[in-house]
Amino acid sequence: MSWLRIRELVRKEFIQVFRDKRNWxxxxxxxxxxxxxxxxxxxTDVRDIRLGVVDHSKTPESRRxxxxxxxxxxxxxxxxxxxxxxxxxxxxxxRVDVGIxxxxxxxxxxRKGKTASIGVHVDGSMSNMAAVRIAYTSIVMxxxxxxxxxxxxxxxxxxxxxxxxxxxxxNPNLDSQFYYVPGIVAFLVMLLSLLLxxxxxxxxxxxxxxxxxxxxxxxxxxxxxxxxxxxxLIAQAQMIMVIGFAILWFRIPMAGSxxxxxxxxxxxxxxxxxIGLFISTVSKTQQQAMMTNFxxxxxxxMLSGFVFPIANMPLMVQWLTHLDPLRHFLVxxxxxxxxxxxxxxxxxxxxxxALLGGGVFIGAVNRFRKRLD
Amino acid sequence: MSFRKVAAIAxxxxxxxxxxxxxxxxxxxxxxxxxxxxxxxxxxxxxxIPIAVVDHEHTPESRDLIRRLNASIYFDVVLYPExxxxxxxxxxxxLAAMGIIIPPGLTADLKAEKDSPLQVILDGSDPNYxxxxxxxxxxxxxxxxKERLVTFxxxxxxxxxxxxxxxxxxxxxxxxxESKNFIVPGIVAIIIMIVxxxxxxxxxxxxxxxxTMETIRSLPIRxxxxxxxxxxxxxxxxxxxxxxxxxxxxxxxxxVMKSSFWLMILASMIYISxxxxxxxxxxIKTKSQLVANQMAILLTYLPSLLLSDFVFPQQNMxxxxxxVTRIIPATYYIDILNxxxxxxxxxxxxxxNFAVLAAMTGILLGLNIRAxxxxxx
Numbered sequence: 137m138s139w140l141r142i143r144e145l146v147r148k149e150f151i152q153v154f155r156d157k158r159n160w161x162x163x164x165x166x167x168x169x170x171x172x173x174x175x176x177x178x179x180t181d182v183r184d185i186r187l188g189v190v191d192h193s194k195t196p197e198s199r200r201x202x203x204x205x206x207x208x209x210x211x212x213x214x215x216x217x218x219x220x221x222x223x224x225x226x227x228x229x230x231r232v233d234v235g236i237x238x239x240x241x242x243x244x245x246x247r248k249g250k251t252a253s254i255g256v257h258v259d260g261s262m263s264n265m266a267a268v269r270i271a272y273t274s275i276v277m278x279x280x281x282x283x284x285x286x287x288x289x290x291x292x293x294x295x296x297x298x299x300x301x302x303x304x305x306x307n308p309n310l311d312s313q314f315y316y317v318p319g320i321v322a323f324l325v326m327l328l329s330l331l332l333x334x335x336x337x338x339x340x341x342x343x344x345x346x347x348x349x350x351x352x353x354x355x356x357x358x359x360x361x362x363x364x365x366x367x368x369l370i371a372q373a374q375m376i377m378v379i380g381f382a383i384l385w386f387r388i389p390m391a392g393s394x395x396x397x398x399x400x401x402x403x404x405x406x407x408x409x410x411i412g413l414f415i416s417t418v419s420k421t422q423q424q425a426m427m428t429n430f431x432x433x434x435x436x437x438m439l440s441g442f443v444f445p446i447a448n449m450p451l452m453v454q455w456l457t458h459l460d461p462l463r464h465f466l467v468x469x470x471x472x473x474x475x476x477x478x479x480x481x482x483x484x485x486x487x488x489x490a491l492l493g494g495g496v497f498i499g500a501v502n503r504f505r506k507r508l509d
Numbered sequence: 510m511s512f513r514k515v516a517a518i519a520x521x522x523x524x525x526x527x528x529x530x531x532x533x534x535x536x537x538x539x540x541x542x543x544x545x546x547x548x549x550x551x552x553x554x555x556x557x558i559p560i561a562v563v564d565h566e567h568t569p570e571s572r573d574l575i576r577r578l579n580a581s582i583y584f585d586v587v588l589y590p591e592x593x594x595x596x597x598x599x600x601x602x603x604l605a606a607m608g609i610i611i612p613p614g615l616t617a618d619l620k621a622e623k624d625s626p627l628q629v630i631l632d633g634s635d636p637n638y639x640x641x642x643x644x645x646x647x648x649x650x651x652x653x654x655k656e657r658l659v660t661f662x663x664x665x666x667x668x669x670x671x672x673x674x675x676x677x678x679x680x681x682x683x684x685x686x687e688s689k690n691f692i693v694p695g696i697v698a699i700i701i702m703i704v705x706x707x708x709x710x711x712x713x714x715x716x717x718x719x720x721t722m723e724t725i726r727s728l729p730i731r732x733x734x735x736x737x738x739x740x741x742x743x744x745x746x747x748x749x750x751x752x753x754x755x756x757x758x759x760x761x762x763x764x765v766m767k768s769s770f771w772l773m774i775l776a777s778m779i780y781i782s783x784x785x786x787x788x789x790x791x792x793i794k795t796k797s798q799l800v801a802n803q804m805a806i807l808l809t810y811l812p813s814l815l816l817s818d819f820v821f822p823q824q825n826m827x828x829x830x831x832x833v834t835r836i837i838p839a840t841y842y843i844d845i846l847n848x849x850x851x852x853x854x855x856x857x858x859x860x861x862n863f864a865v866l867a868a869m870t871g872i873l874l875g876l877n878i879r880a881x882x883x884x885x886x
Contacts (some may be wrong), residue, residue, distance in 0.1 A: 158795065162803040169807060179825055180553065180637045182644075201674065202580055208657055227681055228852055246673045253677040260683035261691050262822065263640075264553040271644035278651040281674045289670075295661050296622040298615075300629060300650045302643055305600065307633035310643075315636050327806075335799050341739045342718070417529070422798040423711045427535040430703060434543060443820065444551040445638055447559065447606070453550040467603070467610045474634045481601055 141354055145362025149336070153366065163370065167324050167378050174320040175386050178443065181266040188215040188223050188232040190448065192243035201238065201254070204280045210272055227259050234258050234269055246284060304472045314389075316384045319442050320471040322465045324378055325401065326408050326436065329371040330429055333412030337363060338425040341416075364409050368402075375401050391476030400468045400486060405490035406493030407461035413500035417507050433489070436462045461496075464489040475508040510737070514730045518738020522712070526742055530670045533746075536708060540700040540750045540759070547696050548762035552690040553820060555641040559603035561588035563596050568616040570713045574627075577653060578609075583645040596630065606632045607642050614880050619657075684853040693758040694766075694850040695819040697751055698839045701784050702778070702809045705747040709788030710795075710805035712739055715798040725886070732881035736874075747784070767853035776849070780842040784809065785872035787838075793880045813839030818847075841865045 152161055153344055185227045187205060191198050205211045214232060216224055223235035237255035245252035256273055260266040286295075307314045340346040349359065375398075382388045411432055419425035438444060439453070440462040463487040471477040471485075479486070511727050526680040529585050546726050551882060560578065578584045588605055590596045610628040617624035629646055633639045655672055663671045683690045716722040725735065755773065758764040766773060787809055795801040813822060814829065817839035830884040848854035849860075858864070 141596070148657045156797070156800075158797055158800045162800060163790045164802055166807055170722055170811065173811065173815055173830075176827055176830055179819060181640055181825060183825060214523075224681075228854075230544070249668060249670050249673075251671045252673060252782060253675050256676045256678045258678060258680050260680035260686050261847060262820075263683050263686040263688045264555065264637075264679065265822065266683070266686060267554060267642050268644050270678055270680075271641075271648045274648045275644070275651050277674050277676050278648070278655045281672050282651075282655050282658055283656075284673045285662065285670070290665065295658055296619045297624050297658075298619075298650055299624045299653045301626050302629040302631055302646070302649060303632060304631045304633035304643075307636060310633050310636040310640055312636045313635055331799075331802065335802070339799065340720075344556045350885075419531055421532070421715075422802075423532050423708065423715065424529060426707065426711065426802050427532045427539070430539055431535055431542075432702075434539065438543075438546050438551055444553060447556065447557070448552045448554065463776065469878050472719065475601065477601060482727075494622065 137355065138360055142358050142362045142365070145192050145354065145359065146365050148365065153336075153370070156410075163328075163374070164377070167328065167374055168381060170400040171317065171320050171378055171381060172325055172385070174323075175313050175317050175382075179322075180262075180265055181310070181312060182210070183266050183273070183361075184233045185211050185234055187211055187213045188217055188226045189213055190217045190220050190223055190235070190237045192240040193238045195243035195248050197243045198238045200284070201277075201280050202236075204276050205236070211276070225259060230259065232259075233266075234273060237291050241425045250362050280375075297399055313386050314474060315389050315456050315470065316327045316442075317386050318469045319466055321375065321378045321382060322404070322462060322469050323437065323440075323442060325371055325375050325404065326462055326465075327433060328374060329367055329405055329414045329417075330433060331409040331426070331476060332414040333364065333367045334371065334419065334429060335422050336367075336423045336456035337413070338414035338419050338422050341419075342421055357501070360413065360501055360504055364413070364466060367409060367412075368405055371405055371408075372398065372401060386475060392472035392478060396478060396482075397472050399464065399467065400482075400489065403486065403489045404461055404465040406497045407489070410493065410498075410500040413504050416498070417500070417503050436460050439463065440466050442466060458488065459492070461489060461492050464492070510731065511731050514734040515738045515741070518735055519728065519741045522742050524737055527582040532708070536704050537750065537753070539703060540754055541869055543696050543700060544693060544754050544757045545761075547692050547850075548758065548764070549691055551692070553692070554686065555645075556640055556714050558583055558607060558638075558642050558645070559605045560584050560607040561590050561596050561599045562586050563590050563608065563610045563725055565613040566611050566615055570616045570619060571611045572613065574653065577649060581645070583642075600630065600632050603632075605648065606635075606638060609646075641771065654752040689762055690764055691847065691851060692820065693754075694846040695817075697754045697777070697841055697846065698780070698813055698817060698819065698842050699810070700750055700754055701747055701781055701842075702813045702839070704750050705766060705781050705784030706788035706791075706809035707802065707805045709740070709743050710791045710801040710809075711783050711798045712743075713789060713792035714796055714798045717870040718798060722884075726884070730886070732878045732886040733870045734770060735881060736789065736877050737886055739789060740782075743785055743788075744781055747781045748778065751781070764850070765848050767851040768855065772845075772856055773849050774846045776842065776866070777862065779870060780838065782870045783838045783866060783873060786870060786877055788881060790873060790877050793877065793884065805815060807852060812837045816840065817843045818845055821864075838866060838869050 189202055191202060206213055215226060220237050226232045227235055235257040242252045246288055258266050296463045383390060415425055419428055439457045439460045446457055467483050467485045471482050562575055566735055570727045575586055579586050588599055590599060593610060599605045600608055608630040615625045631639050631643060659670055680686055716725060729811050788805060791804045792801050816837050824832050845859055845862045848859050
């Protein structure tokens with residue numbers, strides 16, 4: 137193996153990438169736009185619940201109920217309506233998230249010591265957010281219920297309650313960006329390294345220059361190294377750029393070791409470059425390569441736990457996710473950023489990533505060599 | 510515009526596609542895979558949250574709490590660590606998402622009618638998940654308090670007492686509260702972008718890279734003929750994809766359209782035209798497949814995934830991005846899908862969305878023709 141030949145091929149590859157002015161925006165601008173976009177957008181927090189209310193009771197009790205919603209920072213009463221039909225219309229037009237209807241006999245029922253039913257109409261279309269809205273609504277209603285009871289029986293009550301004290305670890309303010317931005321970094325590294333490797337090699341095939349490379353004294357392994365090293369360097373550089381941006385722009389603290397992260401990135405790139413190489417061996421045109429890339433990227437993205445929690449998946453699919461390099465890398469990068477965890481906790485992920493990456497890379501290299509011989 | 514010339518270009522493109530068998534079959538297989546994943550494996554609904562309970566009490570009261578947590582669909586008590594230190598390990602290792610510490614003296618406090626603290630430790634790293642978990646645990650404990658108060662009053666008092674308020678909850682539009690009911694239709698919008706825009710973004714760039722654009726320039730065809738010839742095959746492929754997606758959603762996962770099927774087809778046809786015009790425009794402008802592909806991801810796929818109100822609510826976005834969402838075609842298409850699949854809306858209730866998409870098609874068509882003319886066609 138000759139380092140000189142590898143170096144020259146790497147040099148050629150760099151010249152080819154950077155000579156084309158149109159590549160610059162892809163390499164620099166695209167990752168930054170994506171991280172900003174993802175960073176601001178990817179959240180399904182329920183911050184603000186828009187309410188429409190119909191109060192047919194108009195008594196101190198019903199006002200008490202509505203005041204509790206008003207005082208709660210999560211709820212915002214937008215409409216006071218007379219007709220329950222209007223409530224349904226607003227729900228249909230997506231102008232409110234929850235509609236509350238207090239029946240005319242509310243006060244009488246409560247004073248009799250019976251249970252009054254309050255109509256709660258919820259827009260369920262985004263079910264995950266609707267479930268939280270329902271939970272918040274029940275919390276407020278239970279509070280009001282407890283307080284109404286306490287008021288009525290004030291004289292003979294001495295009752296101990298459970299006082300819930302929730303402490304949140306790792307991300308105390310439940311800031312979405314802290315969680316998603318490191319994940320985006322991982323996703324971007326995968327996207328770029330996969331696409332760049334496979335398409336750059338297939339482009340040589342399509343343009344016919346692959347033949348020329350084959351007739352040079354380059355040995356197969358030298359060719360593979362010469363073709364992958366540039367993308368390892370570019371991907372690591374992008375990684376550093378994107379992380380720097382995440383820390384400076386989004387103010388994401390990094391609790392753990394940067395060195396460990398770079399090492400883990402190396403292991404991760406082994407898998408993505410391996411897959412990129414593999415795709416290049418099975419594709420004749422760039423169009424094919426791109427579609428095949430998406431065939432890998434989409435399931436990797438979906439099954440990684442980036443947006444869709446792995447715990448929600450059926451058990452069999454949960455096992456399947458172990459084949460997804462992005463899944464392991466996400467656990468590592470989030471662990472390092474948020475929890476500051478090190479080798480002692482992350483070794484299973486690192487090991488799996490190494491095995492996966494090693495296997496894929498060696499397999500791809502073998503296939504690639506056969507194609508060249 | 511001569512129909513014969515459009516057909517000739519379309520025929521050429523058709524042969525490209527047929528010869529490139531794998532692109533073609535992936536164009537059908539990827540949507541299939543996506544629908545399968547979303548219908549079967551991926552859910553945004555947070556339930557069965559794994560929790561670890563440190564029970565320092567082992568009394569009927571503490572067992573009642575654990576039983577309540579287990580009975581709720583939202584929680585699964587998976588671990589019973591002995592100490593807080595052990596609990597910390599479970600949280601660090603992602604074995605539990607929430608820890609509950611029942612302190613010594615809880616039962617005694619409650620029996621003495623004193624308030625008693627219940628410590629909950631939440632893994633906040635996934636804020637969506639943690640936010641849900643926090644809301645659910647607060648609701649469960651709030652309900653427990655209320656019910657204990659009612660029992661207490663009934664034990665004490667002369668008159669029978671019931672809880673004063675009860676929410677009679679009616680869920681609209683997505684009655685089963687399952688995320689697949691809005692994700693499976695929404696994924697159609699993503700599929701159209703992947704197949705319609707990403708695939709076509711390479712089509713003209715390829716001609717430039719291979720030098721065949723020169724040949725095409727010398728042909729006696731007009732820009733519009735070339736454009737429609739290029740677009741037509743992909744347009745039909747994407748339409749077939751949409752049909753397959755609708756059918757799979759309905760047959761395999763029971764995601765049923767509430768409004769008219771034909772309205773769905775009409776909306777999809779317009780949206781496909783937008784996607785393909787966007788893809789081709791990118792292709793003409795960039796002239797390089799690699800660049801075109803990246804641009805297409807950036808300008809078509811990602812916005813329709815992130816900004817369209819598909820799973821990430823526009824309500825939460827900063828004002829600047831809210832404005833951007835207005836120029837994203839997928840915003841209007843997703844709104845139509847929502848109306849058709851969940852809200853049972855009619856054409857008259859959604860015509861603005863149709864109009865915007867149609868206008869976008871017109872503008873993009875014009876831009877395409879102009880760009881092609883500038884290239885000498």
